[in-house]
Each structure stands twice: as C-alpha cells, then as structure tokens.
Amino acid sequence: MTNGVAELFKRVSLGVYVVGVTDGHRKSAFTAAWVTQVSFKPLMLAVSVNPHSSTFPLLESSQTFSVNVLAEEQIELARHFGTPGLPDKLAGIDWHSGSSGCPLLRQALAWFECEVTGIYPAGDHLLVVGHVTGGHLQNRDVLPLTYRDTGNMDGAERFYPASLEA
Numbered sequence: 001m002t003n004g005v006a007e008l009f010k011r012v013s014l015g016v017y018v019v020g021v022t023d024g025h026r027k028s029a030f031t032a033a034w035v036t037q038v039s040f041k042p043l044m045l046a047v048s049v050n051p052h053s054s055t056f057p058l059l060e061s062s063q064t065f066s067v068n069v070l071a072e073e074q075i076e077l078a079r080h081f082g083t084p085g086l087p088d089k090l091a092g093i094d095w096h097s098g099s100s101g102c103p104l105l106r107q108a109l110a111w112f113e114c115e116v117t118g119i120y121p122a123g124d125h126l127l128v129v130g131h132v133t134g135g136h137l138q139n140r141d142v143l144p145l146t147y148r149d150t151g152n153m154d155g156a157e158r159f160y161p162a163s164l165e166a
C-alpha cells in the first residue's frame with residue numbers, strides 16, 4: 001500500500017461482510033467492510049453503501065438486507081462478491097433465503113437479517129441503518145476476516161487524498 005492516508009484509514013478496525021439483497025424477485029450480494037453495530041435497543045446495524053452499485057436498488061426496493069460475516073480464510077469470497085459486473089454473483093455459491101428473502105451464505109461464520117429503518121446521506125455513500133430481525137452464529141471456532149487483511153482489494157486507495165491536508 002503506497003498511499004499513507006489509505007494505510008491510516010485501514011487502522012479503523014473492521015470486519016468483512018457479504019451484504020445480501022433482494023427486490024423480491026432478483027437476489028444478489030456485495031462485499032462490504034464499512035459495517036458496524038449502532039444500537040442495543042433495538043438491536044441495529046449500519047452499512048455504508050455506494051449508491052451507484054448495481055445491487056443498491058434491490059436493497060432500496062425491499063428495505064431489507066442480510067449481513068454475512070466472513071471468516072479469515074474466506075478472502076476469495078470477499079473478492080468474488082466485491083467484483084462489479086458479474087451477471088449472477090450467487091451462482092455456484094451455497095446459500096438459502098432468509099425470512100426476508102435476502103441470501104444467507106451457508107459458509108459464513110454468522111449472519112444477520114435486517115429491516116431498513118433509515119437511509120442517510122454520508123458524503124459519497126449512503127448510511128443504511130437496519131433493525132436486526134434475525135441472526136445466527138454458524139461457527140464459533142473461527143476468527144473473522146478483517147478489512148486490513150484485504151489490502152487494496154476494494155481499490156479504495158485511489159479515492160484517498162495524498163495527504164490529510166490536501
């Protein structure tokens with residue numbers, strides 16, 4: 001990593017997730033690292049989403065999403081679901097529909113299902129906040145993948161300024 005500001009921001013510790021979406025008919029999923037818990041009561045998660053991604057309209061139309069937690073050995077799943085332009089990202093993946101219809105990955109170490117409670121502008125992203133309606137810990141014995149482990153897989157380095165003063 002050659003961009004110091006990108007390297008600095010990788011010290012904000014985050015996991016790596018596959019966010020599942022559906023519009024009721026089509027289903028898809030994308031890798032997201034900018035995910036965090038935001039409330040105890042009710043239980044809520046937030047995901048920062050690029051509104052120009054091809055999957056965002058599905059999330060927006062159903063107002064539901066799933067969050068699948070990737071394990072440390074699942075970096076290739078992060079790459080797969082982080083690749084734009086794939087016609088059917090779920091082909092060849094072992095998944096099932098949750099009660100919301102959003103895809104849940106059988107390989108994920110845990111999953112959550114969420115109902116959107118608000119979508120808020122956040123610079124060039126949208127902060128999608130969801131009430132957690134379901135969840136399951138599928139494997140308690142493996143460590144989660146971290147965003148830092150993925151290096152520049154998301155191509156984010158080019159979006160950071162060369163310095164904080166720039």
Ligand SMILES: Cc1cc2nc3c(=O)[nH]c(=O)nc-3n(C[C@H](O)[C@H](O)[C@H](O)COP(=O)(O)O)c2cc1C
Binds near residue numbers: 049051056078086153
């Ligand atoms: C490690 C990693 C982390 C990512 N984090 C996010 C994120 O938090 N939010 C987001 O909108 N996109 C994120 N992306 C980018 C999306 O996964 C990527 O743009 C994806 O192609 C979007 O799917 P779509 O093109 O099928 O809509 C990340 C990608 C990778 C590889």
